[in-house]
Amino acid sequence: MVHTGGMYTDVMGPPSDWDEKVESSIKNATLKKDAKLVKIKKRVNQFLKNKNNICNFRNIDRDLVRQYLGFEFDQNYSSKTVARRLAAIKSFFNYLMRSETISITDNPTIYVKSPKISQSLPNFIDHKVIDALMEEPMKIKNKKIGIRDRAMLELFYSTGIRLNELIMLDIGVVDSINQMIKVHGKGDKERLIPFGNRAKLWLEKYLKNRAVSFNSAWGKTPLFVNAKGGRILRLTVQRRIRNYIKIVADGKRLGPHILRHSFATHLMDKGADIRAVKDLLGHNSLSSTQVYTHVQPEKMKEIYKQAHPHGSK
Structure with a gap:
């Protein structure tokens, strides 16, 4: 060359x-x-x-x-x-x-070092925008698709799972009673993640719309499907969620991963243990999770007022 x-x-x-x-x-x-x-x-x-x-x-x-x-x-x-x-x-x-x-x-690559990658702070969206985002699917004409999209959004934010992890979920990995899902992450590693009441509510609504339930469906049935009943495509999820976020986030072009960042950031802001957040996200290293330890200005003021002797004077 x-x-x-x-x-x-x-x-x-x-x-x-x-x-x-x-x-x-x-x-x-x-x-x-x-x-x-x-x-x-x-x-x-x-x-x-x-x-x-x-x-x-x-x-x-x-x-x-x-x-x-x-x-x-x-x-x-x-x-x-x-x-x-x-x-x-x-x-x-x-x-x-x-x-x-x-x-x-x-082998010409043995002594070639990888370039250093600067660790930038992850983007996230605040609680009010999250709440507005959840309502967007309910405004579309196709109510069946709207309920599916709402269930996806709720599960994304409730669990912090990756896009590929969500797409590959089967009904059989969802424990609706204990509100836990079994996720196959990077490197085919399994992890259990809890999900909240709102995610449970919308998952049940979505499955009811499909005329299936957690008890009646075959375990390998895809959790999220397209109009023809096949497993939903990655591109479909990306496009639909990006469009919803664009409406509530001042036209910003943000994908599903912003919900994972928001999940982790909001947990850390509320004092969650970093090791627990690491396990929930499926990170191999704690250093990957440490990017979420940045403190927001509003939170910084709150901590200052509560902790400093002259903070509230």
């Missing part, structure tokens, strides 16, 4: 088995979700599509990888995006090592 003036130029074609190796590497990845495999393939191909002057995998060296990362930064991609692409490239070359296509000394 030749890197000149911020551009890559083609000189020679790729090894004949290039595409086969890419396919094999993602099939052997430890990720089970098809969407993730597609993303890995896309990121690896973004690096390999400019396979100039390369007729063997061993021709790719550390400088070439670093040049590619520099090129990505030149295109104004964030550190987080570049880090993800590097992780995919590392995964690809690790596969080549395991399949003995290259040796460890031929």
Whole structure:
């Protein structure tokens, strides 16, 4: 690969088995979700599509990888995006090592460090906006869809689960009596999460609308379905919730993940133990949860007035 003036130029074609190796590497990845495999393939191909002057995998060296990362930064991609692409490239070359296509000394990614990612505070929406958001689905003409969307919103905010986790929920994982759900999170790890009375109320309304109940439905029946009865699509949930949030949040373009951030932020603001919040969110590391320990100005004033001797004088 030749890197000149911020551009890559083609000189020679790729090894004949290039595409086969890419396919094999993602099939052997430890990720089970098809969407993730597609993303890995896309990121690896973004690096390999400019396979100039390369007729063997061993021709790719550390400088070439670093040049590619520099090129990505030149295109104004964030550190987080570049880090993800590097992780995919590392995964690809690790596969080549395991399949003995290259040796460890031929792996150009071993000593390439991932760019540092600045930890920004998560966005969230306050309680009043949350309350307004919950009412939006009830204003649409299709009441059946409105009740489904309300149930999704209530469960999102009540549990803080991820979008993929919500989509993959089956009726059988919901314990309506004890108000707990069993979630399969990242790395196929299971966790139990409680949900509140409002989420229970709207889940029961939604299932009643579908003429099923927690007791009568087959355990593997999807909890949230589309108009044809199939499992609801990720894109559908994203689009519908984004539209509802846009109405109540001054036109801001925010997706379902904002409800997860709001769930965690509101728990921390009310004094929840950070370790409990970590377990509820399904984080592997406490450091991932610590981004929610920021104190809001209103809360800071309240703490000051209560704790400082002159705070209320």
